[in-house]
Amino acid sequence: xxxxxxxxxxxxxxxxxxxxxxxxxxxxxxxxxxxxxxxxxxxxxxxxxxxxxxxxxxxxxxxxxxxxxxxxxxxxxxxxxxxxxxxxxxxxxxxxxxxxxxxxxxxxxxxxxxxxxxxxxxxxxxxxxxxxxxxxxxxxxxxxxxxxxxxxxxxxxxxxxxxxxxxxxxxxxxxxxxxxxxxxxxxxxxxx
Amino acid sequence: xxxxxxxxxxxxxxxxxxxxxxxxxxxxxxxxxxxxxxxxxxxxxxxxxxxxxxxxxxxxxxxxxxxxxxxxxxxxxxxxxxxxxxxxxxxxxxxxxxxxxxxxxxxxxxxxxxxxxxxxxxxxxxxxxxxxxxxxxxxxxxxxxxxxxxxxxxxxxxxxxxxxxxxxxxxxxxxxxxxxxxxxxxxxxxxxxxxxxxxxxxxxxxxxxxxxxxxxxxxxxxxx
Amino acid sequence: xxxxxxxxxxxxxxxxxxxxxxxxxxxxxxxxxxxxxxxxxxxxxxxxxxxxxxxxxxxxxxxxxxxxxxxxxxxxxxxxxxxxxxxxxxxxxxxxxxxxxxxxxxxxxxxxxxxxxxxxxxxxxxxxxxxxxxxxxxxxxxxxxxxxxxxxxxxxxxxxxxxxxxxxxxxxxxxxxxxxxxxxxxxxxxxxxxxxxxxxxxxxxxxxxxxxxxxxxxxxxxxxxxxx
Numbered sequence: 001x002x003x004x005x006x007x008x009x010x011x012x013x014x015x016x017x018x019x020x021x022x023x024x025x026x027x028x029x030x031x032x033x034x035x036x037x038x039x040x041x042x043x044x045x046x047x048x049x050x051x052x053x054x055x056x057x058x059x060x061x062x063x064x065x066x067x068x069x070x071x072x073x074x075x076x077x078x079x080x081x082x083x084x085x086x087x088x089x090x091x092x093x094x095x096x097x098x099x100x101x102x103x104x105x106x107x108x109x110x111x112x113x114x115x116x117x118x119x120x121x122x123x124x125x126x127x128x129x130x131x132x133x134x135x136x137x138x139x140x141x142x143x144x145x146x147x148x149x150x151x152x153x154x155x156x157x158x159x160x161x162x163x164x165x166x167x168x169x170x171x172x173x174x175x176x177x178x179x180x181x182x183x184x185x186x187x188x189x190x191x192x
Numbered sequence: 193x194x195x196x197x198x199x200x201x202x203x204x205x206x207x208x209x210x211x212x213x214x215x216x217x218x219x220x221x222x223x224x225x226x227x228x229x230x231x232x233x234x235x236x237x238x239x240x241x242x243x244x245x246x247x248x249x250x251x252x253x254x255x256x257x258x259x260x261x262x263x264x265x266x267x268x269x270x271x272x273x274x275x276x277x278x279x280x281x282x283x284x285x286x287x288x289x290x291x292x293x294x295x296x297x298x299x300x301x302x303x304x305x306x307x308x309x310x311x312x313x314x315x316x317x318x319x320x321x322x323x324x325x326x327x328x329x330x331x332x333x334x335x336x337x338x339x340x341x342x343x344x345x346x347x348x349x350x351x352x353x354x355x356x357x358x359x360x361x362x363x364x365x366x367x368x369x370x371x372x373x374x375x376x377x378x379x380x381x382x383x384x385x386x387x388x389x390x391x392x393x394x395x396x397x398x399x400x401x402x403x404x405x406x407x408x409x410x411x412x413x414x415x416x
Numbered sequence: 417x418x419x420x421x422x423x424x425x426x427x428x429x430x431x432x433x434x435x436x437x438x439x440x441x442x443x444x445x446x447x448x449x450x451x452x453x454x455x456x457x458x459x460x461x462x463x464x465x466x467x468x469x470x471x472x473x474x475x476x477x478x479x480x481x482x483x484x485x486x487x488x489x490x491x492x493x494x495x496x497x498x499x500x501x502x503x504x505x506x507x508x509x510x511x512x513x514x515x516x517x518x519x520x521x522x523x524x525x526x527x528x529x530x531x532x533x534x535x536x537x538x539x540x541x542x543x544x545x546x547x548x549x550x551x552x553x554x555x556x557x558x559x560x561x562x563x564x565x566x567x568x569x570x571x572x573x574x575x576x577x578x579x580x581x582x583x584x585x586x587x588x589x590x591x592x593x594x595x596x597x598x599x600x601x602x603x604x605x606x607x608x609x610x611x612x613x614x615x616x617x618x619x620x621x622x623x624x625x626x627x628x629x630x631x632x633x634x635x636x637x638x639x640x641x642x643x644x
Binding site for chain 3: 213216217220221224225228231232235236238239240242243246250341342343344
C-alpha cells in the first residue's frame with residue numbers, strides 16, 4: 001500500500017514529470033517562467049488546483065459518469081472550472097493573504113492541459129481517491145520543480161550573451177531538453 | 193421635460209434587457225448542453241460495439257498466445273477474495289478482475305492466464321502471465337503495456353530470445369541472472385535492461401504468488 | 417429568441433463586428449495559417465501535442481487528422497451560431513462545442529483505429545484545451561461568415577499538420593531509422609533512440625526554432641544590405 005503510493009508519487013514527481021516527460025503544462029513553463037518567485041507561486045497554485053481536480057474527477061467517475069462515460073471530457077472541463085471558481089471565492093473570503101499570493105493564477109490554470117491531463121490519466125489508470133490525491137500532489141510538485149528550475153536558468157540567461165538566432169525560443173527549448181534528459185536519470189528508482 | 197423622460201427611459205430599458213438576457217444566457221447554454229449530450233449519446237451507441245469487441249479481442253489474443261493456443265477457454269471472476277464463474281453483481285465483465293483457464297483438445301487443463309503489473313524502469317509494466325497452477329511452471333508471457341526505454345527496455349518485446357526462455361521455468365520464485373544459466377527457475381536478463389528484465393520477473397512472481405492460492409482454494413472447493 | 421438582435425442590418429454586406437478581421441481573399445485566409453501565422457512555428461500554440469505525440473509519423477498523422485476535424489467542425493458551427501450565442505457566454509459555448517467534437521473524434525478513433533487510439537491515449541481528449549482551436553473560435557470564426565471561418569480553420573489545421581508531421585518524421589527517421597514503420601537505412605544503422613524519447617522532442621523543437629531564427633537573421637541582414 002505505502003510502497004504503491006510512494007511509487008505513484010515519485011514516478012509522477014521525477015520520472016514521468018508532467019512538464020519534462022509528458023509535455024503537459026508547457027504554456028506556463030515557457031510563458032511565465034521569468035522569475036523564480038513567480039515560478040514557485042504558480043507551481044503552488046497549480047498543485048492546489050490539481051488536488052481539487054483529482055477529487056472532483058474521482059467523484060465524477062464514481063458517482064456520475066458510470067452510466068455516461070461519453071460525457072467525460074465535457075463533465076471534467078465544466079466541473080473543474082466551476083470547482084476552481086468556488087474554491088477561489090472561498091479562499092478570497094477566508095484566507096485573503098493566500099489569495100493575494102496565488103489568486104491571480106487560479107483562473108488561468110483552469111485551462112491548462114496539465115489539469116485535464118491529470119483527470120484523464122487518473123481515469124485510465126483507475127486510481128482510487130487516495131491514489132488520485134497522491135498522484136495530484138506528485139504532479140503539482142513536479143510542475144513546481146520544473147517551473148522553478150527553468151525560471152532560475154532563465155534569470156541567468158537574461159544577462160548572458162546569447163547569439164541573436166537563439167534569443168527567442170530556440171535556446172529555451174534546448175535547455176528544456178537538457179532538463180528533461182537530467183530527469184530521465186531518475187528512471188529505475190522505482191524497482192528495488 | 194420630455195428630454196428628462198427620455199433619459200430616464202433608456203437605462204430602464206437596459207435593465208429589462210439585462211434581465212431577459214440572463215435568462216437567455218442560461219437557456220442558450222442549457223440548449224447547447226442538451227444538444228451536445230444527445231449527439232454524444234448517439235455517437236457512443238454507434239461506436240460502443242466495435243470498441244468493446246476490440247477490447248475483448250485484445251485480451252483474448254494475449255491469453256491464447258501465453259497459453260499456446262488452447263482449444264477451449266474458461267473465465268473465472270474474482271468476487272471478494274474467491275473465484276466465481278459469474279462476475280460480481282453490477283460489474284462489467286470486460287472490466288472485472290478475472291483469470292482465464294485454458295484446456296487442450298482432450299479437455300485437460302493447460303494452465304491459467306492473468307493480468308498483472310509492477311513498476312518497471314520508467315512506469316508500470318503490464319503483462320499477461322500464463323502458468324500452470326499445479327506445478328508453478330510458466331507457459332509464457334505477453335507485454336500488454338510498457339513505456340520502457342526504446343532500444344533497451346523494449347527488448348522485452350522485440351528481443352524474442354528473452355521471451356523464449358520463459359516457458360517451462362518454475363516460479364519458486366523466478367530469479368534473474370546476468371549470465372546464461374540452465375537453472376530451472378532462473379532466466380538470463382537483457383544486457384543494458386537489467387531493471388526492465390527484473391520488472392518482468394517481478395510481475396510474474398507477483399502473478400503466481402497472488403493467484404495460485406486463489407486457484408488452489410477454488411480447486412479444493414470442487415470447482416474445475 | 418433571435419428577435420433581441422438590435423443591429424439586424426438588412427444590407428447584404430457583413431455587419432461590422434468589433435475586432436473582426438479585415439476582409440481579404442479567401443485563399444489568404446487559408447494561406448495565413450500555413451505560413452505567416454503558422455500556429456506551431458509562429459504563434460507557438462499547441463506545443464504540447466506537437467512534442468508529445470511526434471515520436472512517430474503515424475502518431476503525428478493521426479493527431480493531425482483529429483485536430484483538423486475538430487478545428488474545421490467547431491469553427492463552422494461557431495460561425496453559423498455567431499448571432500445566436502450571447503457574448504457573455506460565448507467562451508463556455510465554444511468550449512462545449514469543441515468538447516463535443518473532440519469526444520466524437522475520440523470515440524470514432526477508439527472504435528475504428530484502436531491501436532492508434534491506444535498510443536495517443538489521453539492526448540486526443542486533450543485537444544479540448546489546445547489553444548489553437550479556442551483561439552480561432554474566439555479571434556476569427558465567431559466574427560466572420562462560415563466560408564471564411566472554414567477556410568481559416570482548414571489553413572490553421574494544415575499549418576499544424578505540416579509542423580507536427582515534419583517534427584514527427586524527423587524524430588522517427590533519426591530516432592528509429594524508420595518512416596511510417598518502414599526501415600530506411602538497413603540493419604547497420606544504429607538508431608539514435610534519444611530522439612524518440614521526451615528530451616528528443618524538446619531538442620527537435622529547439623533545433624527547428626534555431627533554424628527559423630537563423631533564417632530570420634539572414635533576411636534581416638539582407639534587407640539591411642539593400643536599404644543603404
